[in-house]
Amino acid sequence: MIHQYKLNDYNIVLDVNSGSVHVVDEVAYDIIAAYETTPRAEIVAQMMAKYGDREDVNKAEIEQCIDDVEALRDAGKLFAEDKFRDVAVNFKANNTCIKALCLHIAHTCNLNCSYCFASQGKYHGDRALMSFETGKRALDFLVENSEGRRNLEVDFFGGEPLMNWEVVKQLVAYARSIEEAAGKNFRFTLTTNGVLVDDDVIDFCNREMHNVVLSLDGRREVHDRFRVDYAGKGSYDNIVPKFKRFVESRGGQGYYMRGTYTHHNTDFTNDIFHMADLGFDQLSMEPVVCAPDDPSALTEEDLPILFEQYELLAREMIRRKKEGKGFTFYHYMIDLTHGPCIYKRVAGCGSGSEYFAVTPWGELYPCHQFVGDERYSMGNIWDGVKNEALRDEFRKCNVYSKPECADCWARLWCAGGCAANAYHATGSITGTYAYGCELFKKRMECAIMIQVAEAEEGGALSDGAACGDGCSDCGDCTDCH
């Protein structure tokens, strides 16, 4: 399977099953489009009819191009077969380890954002803070169930985690005290709305948090539409100076300035550019997750506008990078040479199999987006996963278990997408959230186009890109092996 598209004056051909990316001229673009369904002589005739008046096009040239297409096919870089179903599906199905937890350290919040999927941090339940003892047991549970894995991810989430800050610090200290003997490496992430950020939070996070996710929706009027306190006062003026101080002191460590866009700001690139203009350079902007009848929900009519926005964003990112004012956007951060292996691309999200959310009371859910839905209560950190049938459903949830993914060119970039989104849209974790699929595919087209533009800028389109920093020595790319 291939996918062809034109964007920013590039003709791009993706080979789905090999992961190959080709940049072609319009003649080759049309030849490739016709190749699988049209006899060679007919392709030549069609191309001559369409391009024969061009100086660089003649029958021999077209024949040569078809030969090149066939050489790529023979090399497994074009029209490659899907040989992964059997080898990769079992990888997830047979996995028994747990390697990541989302600790719901506080089911309460100091903001009152009406669009919050977690119902202002309460997850449709009672307000609560996780105790140190519960959190400590969660970390022990993670160590006990992660045999064979070194990197353990723990996310402090809410509600607003800083409303239970002392426990966060105690849990990090506890994890550091046990990780060496256990042969583990804890990677912590804190997600915060910024209201309670102070020097203590900044210093501690810069020492201990692998990543911090800072919630900012963009322009003041956009941010303050939803992100208000219980008196209805917007939080922008309070948090932006704190976030600036936080990021400036982070010393290059990871962070995301993360926003949510809704039906009310479909021109969300202006919010991303606003963040960039504030000096933030690691950005994320997500479509709102809410019920379809919510006034904030994105509509079918919004979709073409959003497509244009993602394209505009990609072009602007290229321009700003050339000017030395570049920034990253979460969904455009792809690494073509050292990205995920085929196992990851088939297995997708580990929710409900190797990743769980832990409530303040120690209950286990497949991920933070299932918390509060009793049908998805899977056990607890003292007794372990009790609902093995449900865990098995998640283990078997992969890109091949979703019928709608079979014909999708983006399936090995997406891996079937978010189980929670699928469940909320269709009632099944093996369904697909069609609206999200459309956005994902547009983002992938843009992300790959940026890679093409950067390869062209670096003279690496035909000569081969050099391995950059962060090479994982996977042995699979053509750069260094």
Added chain:
Amino acid sequence: MKRIQTINTRDLAKSVKNGGCGECQTSCQSACKTSCGVANQKCENKNAKK
């Protein structure tokens, strides 16, 4: 090739042999929190060639 240029990419077929260490990030948890694709995840395999 005159009309076709190819960007270097990870060979997915080869990664059948070298991949599957399981050390990479498992979900959207450290990032967007609301969707999960895998395209932008980093490979963490340190032992693929051993």
